Amino acid sequence: MLIRDIRNGSYARAKDRSVLCELLHPAHERECTNRYSLAHAVVPHGEATLPHRLKTSSETYYILAGEGQMHIGDESAPVREGQVVSIPAGATQWIENTGEGDLVILAIVDPMWSEGDEEIL
Template sequence: MDVRNLNSVPAFSTKDGSEIRELLAHRNSCIVNQSLAEARLPVGGSTDPHYHPLCEEIYFLLEGTAKMQVEDNVQDVGPGDAIAIPPGERHQITNTGSGTLRFLCCCAPAYEHEDTIMVDDWPK
């Protein structure tokens, strides 16, 4: 069993520009097929539009409100919302609230910078 406390995990920036704390993944635990991280975006902040050819993601919002875009689908989201992001679909999340946006990000297979493809042809 591996236990990681959020307060003891160092933060780093992902390729899409979000700040994450990777709680569990093959890099720091016995987990081999997925990863779990907490992500944070400042007020008005956004991830850069991107997609993952291999990884499917689940975002689970803990604090704050946001605009979530997956391809042409845009929805307002908030605490308690879970968002499914299939592999290969372009996506972006924007903090629309008055405080830091905090959400959990589950990736299967585990998050890797190499599986993050930035996009220029983003539908607005």
């Protein structure tokens, strides 16, 4: 059985400048048999991630808290707590925190995130 708790997680700045805690990654846990990886991400107040793309993986953001402006390719839209954003593989993406507090996101990458698949633009 594999159980993770974000209260005990290790957070660090990711290459896209979000503050990230990897919760599940099949390449790092023998018990994890998923195709996808799962991370808890925070974009602090007044900050934004760097434009980036995942070359072959798609990504889904579930907004847990806060408000932001999501940018995918040439499109942009406001996002808030309770919404889901689908980001296709190969799409340039970035998100900015436009709210008063932290923007908190659950990020699901399928197939699992790999460093070689991510490109900071």
